[in-house]
Amino acid sequence: MNKIEVNHLTKIFGSHPQQGLKRLKNGEQKNGILKKTGMTVGVNQASFAVKPGEIFVIMGLSGSGKSTLIRLVNRLIEPTDGEVLIDGEDITKMDKHTLIETRRKKLGMVFQKFGLLPHKTIMNNVAFGLEIQGIEREKREKIALETIEDVGLKGYEDSYPSELSGGMQQRVGIARALANDTDILLMDEAFSALDPIIRKEMQDELLKIQNKLGKTVLFITHDLDEALKLGDRIAIMKDGKIVQIGTSEEILENPADDYVSNFVKDVDRSKVLEASHVMKKPEVLLSYKDGPRLAVRKMEEASVSSIFVTDKEKNFKGLLTIDDAVKAYQNNISMEEMLITEDVYTTSPDTPLNDLIGIAANVKYPIVIVEDGKLLGIVSRVSILSGLVLGKEKDEVESI
Amino acid sequence: MNYIDLPLEEWTNNFVNGWLLPVMSGFFDSISTALSSFIDGVTNLITSIPPEIIAVVLILLAWKLAGRGIALFTLIGCLYIGSVDLWAETMQTVAIVIVSTIISVIFGVPVGIASAKSSLIDKIVRPILDFMQTLPIFVYLIPSILLFGLGGVPAVIATFVFAAPPAVRMTRLGILQVPEEVVEASKAFGTTSKQLLFKVQLPLAIPTIMAGINQTIMLALSMAVVASMIGAPGLGSVVLSGISTVNVGLGLTGGLAIVVIAIILDRITQGVGNKL
């Protein structure tokens, strides 16, 4: 059975939502209804299903109705029409008591602006969901403490939210949702307020948590990188409508309509875009002379498991993994013998992105961009896909 | 402009003399008895405590909540009130302020909560509050004398009418100021509306509510002279007798005592609000 199933879900903000609904069902669009009646269509007849243990990402531009949709799932917003089945039970028809029970036992939520209780300590914030269920202090604090440790905030139990950085506050937000031990996590742009490095860290953490606990996650973002990294499947929203659902490959290869053909045009565009446009400097780089000991340290500092190696003239020599570096160090073998060269795909900076999409999906390590033997940069699968979309966005801005 | 004849004066008098006084007098009598024993109780309580003890408690409170400067001011203020021999009158005024403030809070906070939760209630309550604050005091002073007689009771009623609105308004404001995402998060985790109110909204609104109560206390004190016009004992009557006998010195002595009490109560209640 699906964990979450949404059928023809509609939300119209305004004075006469039922009239607006009729217009929607007659095929009128969000803009027309706004002009004629002044009512805003938040979500327009959305349908999708999320399987147990799946991370389902909803993407769309600002104002496309993502926040409204996720708030309809736990009924923070009352729907105008349609149903939301949580474990097969329609939340839109539940009485107050059942609704509250469902929120407590089945639906955890993490917010973009954290939504922590400023007057409570971290401990009491994390225990809040249990407190309102009437679970006694000793038990709920034990659970809260474990969860606080799980998200890496041990020692902060007695701090107040305002004393923590944004990333730490969002860890509290996640801990609060985990403490309730619900099967489902609703996350509305949970990482959007964080700076890039913390954000990446939190994404990894979420994947770890999901792997370990098998949560079903409904994740909202407007960031393609994030969607590609986290999503088992992605739904794309426009003007309140879900225009396509699929894996990232499906969406890229068979865009459902004009809006999603964003991606198609980008794929066309990929013939124009070249590897040099999306390549990045490797996070760490090792010079031939550095030796295995320094190699290990550099990898440890950057917490990566492999490192690109060049000689003094920046000529690309190969890739060294942490295991090999350690082996070289212990057995006093020269690093040259340990370098991986065959599994690393190298190409020139003017290679069309189109050619790299397929390759990127099949190689173990990032693609290395080399010119006249010198290492210029690296290209990962994510940077190819995001390059396609960002290229498109630049186009739109220019045409406005 | 006299197109239609509107006999509002006659109607009101008929209503008051024909119905309110004869029919409802029993009801008002019982309110009057209850209130006056409340006022007497509070007055007896604080006049039975030795002034030195009250002064020390006030100074300590001022020190803890408002700092050393205000504590010093409180010491000097209390010494002043004792030295001009107005301690008993001061306590009588404070008793009326305490009773009117308690009644204002008992009515004001729940009404404020209700009008934060329902825009319909807010629409009804708002003009009533405007009315209470802007209607000239003497307009309701006369009927409240008719209904409750002279003395502390009509004084408390008049003070309540004038001083309760900030308690209502600031309670509503305090609750509406709670960030939307905090309310949303609490609901998402399954709070009942009672839990939302008592565990989230009210605790976060308390500093604002305290600011409202502080205003209520100040307005109540500012009514001291008016209250004495209808027979309430206290500093107001000192000022009044100063005015009526053209005794400038007596008027100033009583007036200064009111100011001293106002500053002490203001800083202490503000301190409570900031500490929470």
Ligand SMILES: Nc1ncnc2c1ncn2[C@@H]1O[C@H](COP(=O)(O)OP(=O)(O)OP(=O)(O)O)[C@@H](O)[C@H]1O
């Ligand atoms: N309470 C409301 N009253 C009226 N209109 C609303 C309300 N909430 C949202 N809307 C409208 O509904 C539409 C969808 O809003 P929503 O917040 O769901 O978008 P979003 O995709 O989450 O955008 P963002 O990426 O900016 O968060 C917008 O046009 C918005 O103006």
Ligand SMILES: [Mg+2]
């Ligand atoms: Mg949003």
